[in-house]
Amino acid sequence: MDRNLIQRTISGIVYVGIIILCTTSMGAQLINGIYPGIIQQQYLYFGLITFFLIVGAWECIKMMKFGNGYEKWVVYPLVIFIFYIFSKRYFHHDFFYDFRLSEILALSLIGIAIFTLFKYPNELYYNSGKLIFVVIYVALPFCFALGLPKFSNFNDSFSLEVLFLFVLIWSSDTFAYLTGKFFGKHKMAPKISPKKTWEGYIGGVTLTLVLSYFIEYYQQELRGNWMVVGFLVAAFAPLGDLVESQLKRTFGVKDSGNIIPGHGGVLDRLDSFIICAPVVYLYFILEKFI
Incomplete structure (x- = not known):
């Protein structure tokens, strides 16, 4: 077996395992089984998102090749300050999904x-321009990702919206790849991502909707309608990949990093999540008014 394939497989399994442990109650149960009462699940999820944000x-910053200037030294404090504001809302259960103009404006900045x-x-x-882009493209999506799950300090519960968001993103990528490989003929964006096809896109949307039907049927306690969430994920996940591909092409970079052996950097793995998280959050806001 190819050594790189083994590396990719092992790191992929570890990556998925970490996502599961940090987005379900399993992580806290595992740690508390060894050291009782040491942690609550919301802290594991917060730590995961914080790690994604920082890396x-x-x-x-490295990919966009900041030149000499104050912007390089301001960007990190600004990113952390914005994340701190959202962190206060996270721990005070202040994500009520009401229509807030400030949130809508922040979401529009991503677009x-x-x-x-x-x-x-x-x-x-x-x-x-680099400073503004990093803050909007990296900080805001992970900030809004804090608002996706619900949790309680009293019964140690933690809702599974983020886990199933990842599951749908993975399924969309997998289904789109397989459909495009066997049936793809019409290129979606040949100059940006030559392997993406419209047939793959349609296949990803269709099969992800099938999976989201079962999530909606068996996980009715989740916020919102997951047929809608599945469609949004399948529709916008490829955009996340195209955005990161365009960013790398603009600055002549192959990968965002190498922190995940065989898979690249955090931005390489989370390009779809960065777009889908705020889109799903926006849906949760509007869902109350539909």
Whole structure:
């Protein structure tokens, strides 16, 4: 067996295992089984998202090749400050999914940043543009990801929205890849991601909807309708991959990092999550008014 394949398989299993332990009650149960009462599940999830944020921001800064200037020294404090504001909401259960103009504006900034990357990439050659992009592209999605699960300090419960979001993203990527490999003929974005096809995209959407039907049927305690969530994930997950591919092409980088052996960096693995998390969060906001 190819050595690289073995490396990718092992690191992939470890990665999935960490996601499961940090997004379900299994992580806290495992640790508390060894050291009783040492941790609650929400802290494991918060630690996971914090890790993704810190490493993702570092990878993005390195990838965008900040020049000499104050922006390089301001970006990390700004990212951490914004994450701190959302962390206070997380631990005080302040994600009520009410219609807040500030949240809608923050979510819209992600769309503006993506539009700028594709339409006006030259704007990102300036340090100020790089600073703004890192804050919007990395910090805000992980901040909104804190608001996806529900948890309780009283009965040690932790809801599974994030776990199933990852499951749908993985299924969308897998189904799109397999469908595109066997049936793909029409390229989706040949200059950005040559292997992506419209047939693969349609296959990913269709089969992810099938999986989301079973999630909706067997996990009815989850927030929202997961047929809708499944469609949103399948529709937007490929965009996440295209965004990161365009970012790497703009700055002439192959991978965002190498922290996950055989898979690249955090941004390489979480490109779809970075887009899907705020989209699903926005759906949870609007779902109350539909």
